[in-house]
Amino acid sequence: MNEGWHGWDAYAPFYDWENARTVGRRDIRFWQRQAASGGPVLELGSGTGRVLVPLARSGARVVGLDRSAHMLSYARRRIRRSRMTDSARLVRGDMRSLPFASEPGFRLVIAPYGVLQSLVRNQDLRRTFLSVHRVLRPGGLFVMELVTDVPRWREYDRRVSHVGRRRGGSAEIRLVESVRQDRVRQLTVFEQEFTERHRGHTRVHRFSLTFRTLSMRQMTGRLRRAGFTIERVDGDYEGGAWTSEAQTWLVVARRAA
Ligand SMILES: C[S@@+](CC[C@H](N)C(=O)[O-])C[C@H]1O[C@@H](n2cnc3c(N)ncnc32)[C@H](O)[C@@H]1O
Numbered sequence: 488m489n490e491g492w493h494g495w496d497a498y499a500p501f502y503d504w505e506n507a508r509t510v511g512r513r514d515i516r517f518w519q520r521q522a523a524s525g526g527p528v529l530e531l532g533s534g535t536g537r538v539l540v541p542l543a544r545s546g547a548r549v550v551g552l553d554r555s556a557h558m559l560s561y562a563r564r565r566i567r568r569s570r571m572t573d574s575a576r577l578v579r580g581d582m583r584s585l586p587f588a589s590e591p592g593f594r595l596v597i598a599p600y601g602v603l604q605s606l607v608r609n610q611d612l613r614r615t616f617l618s619v620h621r622v623l624r625p626g627g628l629f630v631m632e633l634v635t636d637v638p639r640w641r642e643y644d645r646r647v648s649h650v651g652r653r654r655g656g657s658a659e660i661r662l663v664e665s666v667r668q669d670r671v672r673q674l675t676v677f678e679q680e681f682t683e684r685h686r687g688h689t690r691v692h693r694f695s696l697t698f699r700t701l702s703m704r705q706m707t708g709r710l711r712r713a714g715f716t717i718e719r720v721d722g723d724y725e726g727g728a729w730t731s732e733a734q735t736w737l738v739v740a741r742r743a744a
Pocket residue numbers: 491492495496531532533534535536537538552553554555558580581582583599600601602605606
């Protein structure tokens with residue numbers, strides 16, 4: 488079985504290109520509202536800074552943590568370009584053992600866009616929840632989004648998912664993707680093949696990403712066992728009611744004061 492952190496270095500050059508075609512910016516306002524009452528905020532798995540930089544722009548003091556050096560290098564560039572170097576900081580590390588002291592602690596820890604689904608074993612999730620609990624201030628919030636349509640994807644083999652160009656770029660990019668479901672282990676594996684064509688040259692990048700999706704009961708049960716209380720569970724970014732069919736699951740958990 489692949490580790491959940493595998494594949495992200497290879498994905499880094501294509502992450503923003505593909506996500507501009509999928510999630511885009513539709514979750515950004517939600518995360519800005521969470522961070523509005525001040526920092527410091529820790530984002531787990533901050534990737535290329537898609538969420539981190541808009542949070543810094545809206546006035547929050549943010550720390551982005553990621554295990555992938557390549558994802559971090561794209562985030563670093565984004566922070567520099569947006570001149571947010573005073574309010575956004577990046578740290579390379581693993582969310583299962585957060586490299587921060589317990590004090591003074593973060594007021595808010597966020598895990599956007601299915602980041603926690605990169606934790607593929609029970610012990611990975613347990614270690615992460617205990618680690619987040621430790622670095623949160625008493626009374627602090629842990630807010631996460633789970634992308635729960637992932638296990639509902641039908642399996643397919645080598646489908647052309649997206650074709651296009653980067654903004655301002657001339658190379659053609661093509662994504663060919665395969666999806667496998669392992670229902671027993673609650674795993675979804677995406678095999679991705681990005682092909683870049685530029686002036687007669689072709690480069691192919693292949694990697695796979697593995698996600699584990701638990702039920703809401705399993706997820707909230709594990710949060711409670713790690714010392715959190717569940718404040719709210721929403722089914723969309725505007726506070727809509729959660730159902731098991733909701734496209735996105737938003738869980739707000741609190742560390743006791
Ligand atoms: C779906 S991306 C999310 C990026 C960003 N939060 C966003 O919303 O666009 C998941 C990120 O989590 C990181 N990641 C996966 N496993 C990790 C781990 N164990 N510790 C730290 N980062 C991890 C990956 O490197 C990747 O950048």
